Amino acid sequence: MTEEYHGNPSEVRSVWYQDGELRILDQTQLPERTVIERQDSVEQVWQSIKELKVRGAPAIGVAAAYGLVVGLRPYREASSEEFCRQAKRIGDYLIEARPTAVNLAWAVRRMLARLDELVSHRHEVGTGSEVSAARGADRPDRLYAELEAEAERIHREDIALCRAIGEHGRPLIKPDIGVLTHCNAGRLATSDYGTATAPMYLAHREGVPFRVYADESRPLLQGARLTSWELQAAGIDVTVITDNMAAFVISKGLVDLVIVGTDRVAANGDVANKIGTLGVAILARHFNIPFYVACPSSTVDLETPTGAEIVIEERGAEEVRSFGLRRTTPPDMQVRNPAFDVTPNELVTGLITERGIVSPPYAERLQELFGVR
Amino acid sequence: MTEEYHGNPSEVRSVWYQDGELRILDQTQLPERTVIERQDSVEQVWQSIKELKVRGAPAIGVAAAYGLVVGLRPYREASSEEFCRQAKRIGDYLIEARPTAVNLAWAVRRMLARLDELVSHRHEVGTGSEVSAARGADRPDRLYAELEAEAERIHREDIALCRAIGEHGRPLIKPDIGVLTHCNAGRLATSDYGTATAPMYLAHREGVPFRVYADESRPLLQGARLTSWELQAAGIDVTVITDNMAAFVISKGLVDLVIVGTDRVAANGDVANKIGTLGVAILARHFNIPFYVACPSSTVDLETPTGAEIVIEERGAEEVRSFGLRRTTPPDMQVRNPAFDVTPNELVTGLITERGIVSPPYAERLQELFGVR
Numbered sequence: 001m002t003e004e005y006h007g008n009p010s011e012v013r014s015v016w017y018q019d020g021e022l023r024i025l026d027q028t029q030l031p032e033r034t035v036i037e038r039q040d041s042v043e044q045v046w047q048s049i050k051e052l053k054v055r056g057a058p059a060i061g062v063a064a065a066y067g068l069v070v071g072l073r074p075y076r077e078a079s080s081e082e083f084c085r086q087a088k089r090i091g092d093y094l095i096e097a098r099p100t101a102v103n104l105a106w107a108v109r110r111m112l113a114r115l116d117e118l119v120s121h122r123h124e125v126g127t128g129s130e131v132s133a134a135r136g137a138d139r140p141d142r143l144y145a146e147l148e149a150e151a152e153r154i155h156r157e158d159i160a161l162c163r164a165i166g167e168h169g170r171p172l173i174k175p176d177i178g179v180l181t182h183c184n185a186g187r188l189a190t191s192d193y194g195t196a197t198a199p200m201y202l203a204h205r206e207g208v209p210f211r212v213y214a215d216e217s218r219p220l221l222q223g224a225r226l227t228s229w230e231l232q233a234a235g236i237d238v239t240v241i242t243d244n245m246a247a248f249v250i251s252k253g254l255v256d257l258v259i260v261g262t263d264r265v266a267a268n269g270d271v272a273n274k275i276g277t278l279g280v281a282i283l284a285r286h287f288n289i290p291f292y293v294a295c296p297s298s299t300v301d302l303e304t305p306t307g308a309e310i311v312i313e314e315r316g317a318e319e320v321r322s323f324g325l326r327r328t329t330p331p332d333m334q335v336r337n338p339a340f341d342v343t344p345n346e347l348v349t350g351l352i353t354e355r356g357i358v359s360p361p362y363a364e365r366l367q368e369l370f371g372v373r
Numbered sequence: 374m375t376e377e378y379h380g381n382p383s384e385v386r387s388v389w390y391q392d393g394e395l396r397i398l399d400q401t402q403l404p405e406r407t408v409i410e411r412q413d414s415v416e417q418v419w420q421s422i423k424e425l426k427v428r429g430a431p432a433i434g435v436a437a438a439y440g441l442v443v444g445l446r447p448y449r450e451a452s453s454e455e456f457c458r459q460a461k462r463i464g465d466y467l468i469e470a471r472p473t474a475v476n477l478a479w480a481v482r483r484m485l486a487r488l489d490e491l492v493s494h495r496h497e498v499g500t501g502s503e504v505s506a507a508r509g510a511d512r513p514d515r516l517y518a519e520l521e522a523e524a525e526r527i528h529r530e531d532i533a534l535c536r537a538i539g540e541h542g543r544p545l546i547k548p549d550i551g552v553l554t555h556c557n558a559g560r561l562a563t564s565d566y567g568t569a570t571a572p573m574y575l576a577h578r579e580g581v582p583f584r585v586y587a588d589e590s591r592p593l594l595q596g597a598r599l600t601s602w603e604l605q606a607a608g609i610d611v612t613v614i615t616d617n618m619a620a621f622v623i624s625k626g627l628v629d630l631v632i633v634g635t636d637r638v639a640a641n642g643d644v645a646n647k648i649g650t651l652g653v654a655i656l657a658r659h660f661n662i663p664f665y666v667a668c669p670s671s672t673v674d675l676e677t678p679t680g681a682e683i684v685i686e687e688r689g690a691e692e693v694r695s696f697g698l699r700r701t702t703p704p705d706m707q708v709r710n711p712a713f714d715v716t717p718n719e720l721v722t723g724l725i726t727e728r729g730i731v732s733p734p735y736a737e738r739l740q741e742l743f744g745v746r
Binding site for chain 1: 405589597
């Protein structure tokens with residue numbers, strides 16, 4: 001079921017769950033239409049993730065957690081064995097929607113681990129005298145309610161995490177500065193606040209005046225379509241530029257600070273993010289402007305020593321060969337389409353995490369903050 | 374009259390003149406269709422320049438020179454006074470098609486100066502004994518033939534100039550290197566060879582293997598649409614990237630040399646060129662790659678001391694807000710759309726002119742080579 005949204009766009013969420021119903025904002029239709037889609041089956045959730053109706057690592061994780069709940073709804077009356085078997089099957093199915101999305105698999109595994117915990121708890125107590133009470137806790141409708149609560153916890157934790165990033169980054173937004181951002185690491189990519197945008201939303205709520213330049217972010221134009229839309233909806237002064245205008249805008253003294261998001265941060269602080277981020281980091285260094293990366297701890301990957309070990313996904317040629325309905329290059333034109341690039345740690349002024357801003361030397365500091373003790 | 378071209382695309386010219394007929398390649402239809410348009414009236418030539426069917430400073434100049442000839446065709450039987458009056462009127466009219474295009478006005482003025490010269494020569498000799506012979510030289514059909522010859526001279530000079538840039542730049546193209554270029558300073562923007570592409574065409578003809586990366590060059594995509602098309606047509610190994618992929622491609626060691634064109638070079642060597650050039654220059658410096666600017670002497674402006682005095686044209690918002698049939702930002706989104714940026718001379722390795730490669734210090738060298746003596 002889809003419906004056009006006509007309310008205040010600043011109140012729309014990428015994903016929300018209310019009265020047992022999951023809804024997502026169809027981001028593929030932005031900025032032309034604001035369409036809300038109720039998710040009535042796990043197949044629909046799978047499609048929504050696959051087709052990028054819901055996108056951004058944290059938002060995908062939250063959608064997948066709820067997606068598992070949606071998929072289990074028909075099994076509330078089944079046996080608990082069947083319920084668990086279906087949960088495993090649906091989880092595997094959901095992960096396939098975007099196999100490289102770390103948060104998707106993470107959220108599904110966390111949901112299944114919670115289910116395991118509930119069921120094994122039953123087995124432990126089931127050997128004792130409280131068999132009938134334990135049987136009650138094992139009933140699929142109870143398991144279902146517990147999984148629903150777990151998905152809501154994942155959701156709330158994401159909001160709290162983004163808010164914490166916002167609070168740590170907030171002091172960077174001084175009155176009347178210009179902030180440049182690339183791609184969309186905003187509310188639309190998370191449950192709320194966003195990561196790169198969280199300091200901006202908090203500063204704006206406090207009445208701090210500032211302006212944002214949003215790179216359009218070819219080829220998929222997340223900056224032009226999404227960052228522009230969500231910042232405008234919030235009443236923040238935002239200007240869209242094509243990616244190749246960033247140098248011009250910075251050279252004119254209009255930008256005092258860069259904040260971007262990240263997909264993965266290596267143990268040495270090298271940052272993988274949307275293609276084009278490296279170029280912005282080099283411009284920031286050239287013009288002596290601080291370059292910050294908003295970085296939830298879930299993106300810190302201490303298993304990957306440096307950015308050199310991060311495999312860069314190369315996407316389909318058509319994204320570069322055309323735009324919308326119009327071909328932009330000769331047919332069969334040779335193109336490159338790396339989805340990400342790696343910004344070396346020496347170009348990064350700081351990582352804004354939910355536990356505070358991490359400064360160089362990153363290898364030591366990231367280990368201290370996020371390493372296993 | 375328009376016709377689809379089905380021959381070898383490497384033989385298509387932006388402008389050509391044969392048997393008294395002017396034809397242009399309609400570049401607005403590239404890369405989807407290769408359409409040749411015969412220009413049957415000066416109004417049609419005016420439209421072709423206005424609508425960017427023919428574009429690029431040198432090509433516009435050549436088209437305007439021939440346009441004057443096309444416009445004067447109906448006056449070959451008129452009185453010589455009427456012929457001259459019409460020439461002046463048509464010249465003024467053509468210049469209005471793109472008032473800021475320096476080469477357009479330059480070519481028209483050169484044609485009118487030639488006419489003046491022919492007519493005043495008649496007045497001089499007309500006072501003597503060779504009145505009848507002089508009258509013959511003054512006949513509009515003779516003046517017309519002389520103007521046709523002048524337009525052809527402008528055309529040939531442009532080809533020779535681009536070829537000379539190519540010969541001076543040719544040694545920069547070493548076997549197996551990668552060359553990055555931005556926008557289109559190619560054959561399509563000139564009569565042949567192009568400026569930034571001239572060294573590439575000459576190296577390719579000599580069998581030197583190399584590859585080119587063409588920035589797509591938002592917002593108008595001259596790289597994706599035009600540079601890609603013309604280099605592919607010539608059989609040169611060309612890959613289109615979005616502008617924000619340049620840093621990635623350079624960081625991977627795929628680029629050894631940057632060559633771009635220019636719209637204007639200030640007396641100190643600061644370079645105004647298509648928006649995005651400054652960013653490429655900064656990347657080249659960061660990665661220690663030479664950054665060359667192909668620069669016909671007509672673009673050297675010794676009257677403008679530095680790039681700071683160059684006024685940057687800001688174009689319409691819709692170019693950034695949309696692409697082709699599709700809107701890319703929310704309606705009324707605030708955007709910037711500077712058409713050019715200025716690359717400071719310290720980022721420029723050399724200027725490839727028709728008289729040789731100019732190295733720093735530019736102020737002295739440009740004055741020596743192009744200053745009035």
